[in-house]
Amino acid sequence: MGQESEELGRVLTLADFKAGARALDGVRLRTPTRGRGFTIHVTPDGVDYVPESSGHPRPDSWDRVETVLARFNQTGSYRAGEYHDLTYHASYVLAVIGHLMGQSSSAAATTGPVARSARRPAAETLRKPNQRVGSVSNAHVGRNFERVALRYFQSVGVELERDFPVELGLQTKKVHHFDLGSERAKVLVECKSHRWTEGDKVPSAKMTVWNEAMYYFFLAPRTYRKCFFVLHHRRGGSGESLLSYYLRMHAHLIPDDVEFFEWDEEAGALV
Numbered sequence: 001m002g003q004e005s006e007e008l009g010r011v012l013t014l015a016d017f018k019a020g021a022r023a024l025d026g027v028r029l030r031t032p033t034r035g036r037g038f039t040i041h042v043t044p045d046g047v048d049y050v051p052e053s054s055g056h057p058r059p060d061s062w063d064r065v066e067t068v069l070a071r072f073n074q075t076g077s078y079r080a081g082e083y084h085d086l087t088y089h090a091s092y093v094l095a096v097i098g099h100l101m102g103q104s105s106s107a108a109a110t111t112g113p114v115a116r117s118a119r120r121p122a123a124e125t126l127r128k129p130n131q132r133v134g135s136v137s138n139a140h141v142g143r144n145f146e147r148v149a150l151r152y153f154q155s156v157g158v159e160l161e162r163d164f165p166v167e168l169g170l171q172t173k174k175v176h177h178f179d180l181g182s183e184r185a186k187v188l189v190e191c192k193s194h195r196w197t198e199g200d201k202v203p204s205a206k207m208t209v210w211n212e213a214m215y216y217f218f219l220a221p222r223t224y225r226k227c228f229f230v231l232h233h234r235r236g237g238s239g240e241s242l243l244s245y246y247l248r249m250h251a252h253l254i255p256d257d258v259e260f261f262e263w264d265e266e267a268g269a270l271v
Helices: 002-008 014-024 062-075 090-101 105-109 138-155 204-219 242-249
Strands: 037-042 046-051 058-061 161-168 174-182 187-192 225-231 258-264
Touching: 014 037, 014 062, 014 090, 037 090, 046 062, 058 062, 058 090, 062 090, 138 174, 138 187, 138 225, 138 258, 174 204, 187 204, 204 225, 204 242, 225 242, 242 258
Parallel strands: 187 225, 225 258
Antiparallel strands: 037 046, 046 058, 161 174, 174 187
């Protein structure tokens, strides 16, 4: 009992990660969520992740890896979406972390101290009802996803600000804050990181939230570009995506000037 408590107090350091990455150089690994195969190659400035699907290296710096480690040591979360405001390559970093966390005590000792046991969630990740598994809170998940959207639009040359205010209404007006927006670029963005439920059921309450977002877009001036940025999540891992379901079942509620962006958190790119 004392030894386990002592292990839970340790953290995974950048030195641990570097040593583990060198040992895994060229070894086939899989991403935690979708099981996509890749290899890693250590470079002087960081590490290259090479997905089997493309064969093209995706470089990541040691500085970015260290920020992922810092958050992992705080949350214990293996969900890539929790880290995409730090790096688009979170799923690869987490795969290496998962490999290191799965080592035996003797193997772990050769690469330095290892963070909390992978079999036990961190105390701060104890879930409340309807809270996403592996997350600190739903609000935390949402804010992280907004940062992902913010970085995406920055990458295509569109600078946005958070909590963008616009006056909306029919007879009278009231300020509504969109997740992201810009008066200069004339863009409004609503971000939703919702998933199918754990039993692959329709998240009915979340669909109501999406309908509400569509109404806000309907009320917004047509001079704005209206963007709905959502997480790509498939039913059962390979079935219909939540966005496809929404477009099929709620098309009658969608304004004709809304654009949809579906973000694949493992690929770090739009679908």
